[in-house]
Amino acid sequence: MTDVSTPAEVRIKLFGGFRQYTEDPELRIDIMHSATVSTLRSRVAELFGDDSAARELLKVSAFATDQRVLDEDDPVPNGSELSLLPPVCGG
């Protein structure tokens, strides 16, 4: 049974404009099992430090699984790999 009081590693794939802010297209963050997407967003902002451009892009970006875009109140899915999606512009 999952111990919700201990942190778990979340892997976050980066796309689009985020590729210009980091050499590695994936972030790894330890976060509590009970954390929400909103909390995860705050943790990612901390990782970007004083890079204001990356932090501004984060504000208008969405977290997603391979199946769907997540809401801010959603719990971070256990053991899954997430993606950070900046504003889109296909076509």
Added chain:
Amino acid sequence: MSTTRIHVGTTANPLDPVEALEFCSAPGHGAVDLFIGRVRDINQGKAVRGVTYDLHEALCRNVFQELAEETAAQWGDEITLCLIHRFGRLDIGEASVVAAASSRHRDEAFRACRQLVEEMKHRAPIWKKEHYVDGDSEWVQGHALCSHG
């Protein structure tokens, strides 16, 4: 009984509009509408020499399928839809996206094809980086997927 047929996908290979037309073909379909999105040589006054498309393959296919099912629900259950987007570096004139819709009559085909393309541009996890003639390059701003704050 629904006869909706849907084909969606992403690929690194050049797109073939004929394949989309062949998929969107049925004896009872008197109309087929085809849209091809191509890389153009200028954007907002800057001369462009190419575009790199980045996309989230798994989520993109899921979103494409969802868009196609919504479109079919709106324009009739006898419709055939195809939506394929390319990724990687493309030169001027190359096709980045092919969308096609066929139906018994032209009105549904026109509207369904346009709906697929417009929704794709707003909802599919796809990004493009323009490469300019002056040597600069830039990620193009787009539509936010998030609904917070």
